[in-house]
Amino acid sequence: MVTRRYLATELSPNYMITDNISAGVYYLYSRGLDNGTTRNTHFVTINSNISNIKLSNNLLFRLMPQFYYLKMDQQDGFYFTSTFVLSKRNFLCHYLLLSTRPSKPKSLPVRILYGMPLLLIHSAINM
Numbered sequence: 001m002v003t004r005r006y007l008a009t010e011l012s013p014n015y016m017i018t019d020n021i022s023a024g025v026y027y028l029y030s031r032g033l034d035n036g037t038t039r040n041t042h043f044v045t046i047n048s049n050i051s052n053i054k055l056s057n058n059l060l061f062r063l064m065p066q067f068y069y070l071k072m073d074q075q076d077g078f079y080f081t082s083t084f085v086l087s088k089r090n091f092l093c094h095y096l097l098l099s100t101r102p103s104k105p106k107s108l109p110v111r112i113l114y115g116m117p118l119l120l121i122h123s124a125i126n127m
Helices: none
Strands: 006-011 014-016 021-032 040-054 059-072 075-088 094-102 109-116 119-126
Touching: none
Parallel strands: none
Antiparallel strands: 006 021, 014 021, 021 040, 040 059, 059 075, 075 094, 094 109, 109 119
């Protein structure tokens, strides 16, 4: 077993624009303390959450787009990720679709998650 130690700090302000729309910024810095670790990691994201989009009387949609910059020592890049959630009122299951795209994409990874309270079944698809 190998143990890696990091010292990390984060800042995460969020602003509620309306009851169903929020926007925020998130910053994480970590410092690797051991040999072989990433010495400096910077993660900065601008995110939003648009919830309770009514598709029908019982069907709701939620959109969570996010732009971020990640720098790990000398490697860095800009990315876009978005989570889409489709849910039905008074139903224990919801469906999530996650998509992450680098600024210079070769492929678009997509993850489909089926969520239930206390249970998450995960399948990954590369498209």
